[in-house]
Amino acid sequence: MTYHVLSGLPRSGSTLLAALLRQNPLVHADMTSPVAQLYIAQLQAMNASVEMHHHFDTARRRRLLRAVFDAYYGDADVRPIVIDTHRSWTCMLPGLVDLFPATRAICCVRNVxxxxxxxxxxxxxxxxxxxxxxxxxxxATVYERVEALCASNGMVGYALDALKQACYGAEAGRVLVVRYETLCRDPARVLARIYAHLDEAPFEHDTANVQYEADRFDLAVNTPGLHRVRRGVSFEPRDTVLPPDMFAHLESFNFWERPDVEAHGIAIV
Structure with a gap:
């Protein structure tokens, strides 16, 4: 089993990308899984108790953390190339690389x-x-909603901070940043670049027939349509519903567009 991760910003194409990748019979890809939370819980359990942590040397810690992946994806019908999705993976790449040296990260981004x-x-x-x-x-006003989303512990702010950590860290060369606009306008190019990044054989995807929904999950957070992918990949320009001052301010968060990012070894498509 080969493990890779899909991460990055919310509403930036990760669900669409997973729906495309799972067309490949060798690839397991889905929306956000519980594996990252299980990994975090296991790691914290081995370090939280002063009385117990001496039982865990490095080798035992690594075995137990690898077992989280192997146990969750141990079903006979799971495909050999696993791409696990979670926004937290970008801040835990050092640990993942230690466990699985072949691991690569695919990170979806979009103008904030x-x-x-x-x-x-x-x-x-x-x-x-x-x-x-x-x-x-x-x-709540739109300003309050945006403030909550962009806080360091908010849905967007946390993902953005974690992505910066990955892009400027020692594992930057393992990160492929995928722009939402490129994915929608030229999915074949993006997919070809992803297979090269993962060092896997290319696959011909049907970008005109891709659909996905996770209605039970979306209803659990009372947000229908959060993970719904429409049939066919396309880019549809539109006007923003945000106040102009807010939209202009948010554009300053797009750090991957700065020239210094690629100098750190990050691949961007």
Missing amino acids: GWVIDSLERLARKHPHRLSALFGNRAD
């Missing part, structure tokens, strides 16, 4: 203004549902 715009549209599409993504507040 459009990420927030996409989330705000979901909130306005269902005005009588109070989404857990925004703290379940009925009287």
Whole structure:
């Protein structure tokens, strides 16, 4: 079994990309899995107790952490190339690389203004549902919602900080940054680059027939459509629903567009 990770910013194409990659009979890819949380819980359990942590030397820690992956993906029908999705993986790459030296990270990005715009549209599409993504507040303004999302522990802010850590860290050469716009406009190019990044044989995908939904998960956070992928890959330009001052401010968060990023060894498509 070969393990890789899919991470990056929310609303930036990771669900679409997973839906495409799973067309390959050798690749297991899906929406956010519980593996990262199981990994974190295992790691914390081995370090939390002063009375117990001396039982775990480095070799035992590594065996137990590898077992999280092997146990979760141990079903006979799981495909040999596993791409696990979670936004936390970008801040845990050193540990993953230690366990699985072949691991590579695929990180989806999108202009942060459009990420927030996409989330705000979901909130306005269902005005009588109070989404857990925004703290379940009925009287919050768009400015308050964006502040919560962009906080260091918010859905977007956390993912952005973790992505920066991966892009500027020692494992930067293992990261492939995938722009949402490129994925939608030229999916064949992106997929070819991903297979090269993973050192796997290319596969011909059907980008005109790709659909995915996770309605049970989306309803659990009271945000229908959060992980729904429409049939066919395309890019649809639109006007933002955000106030102009807010959208302009959010564009300053797009650090991957700065020239110094590629100097750190990051591949961007």
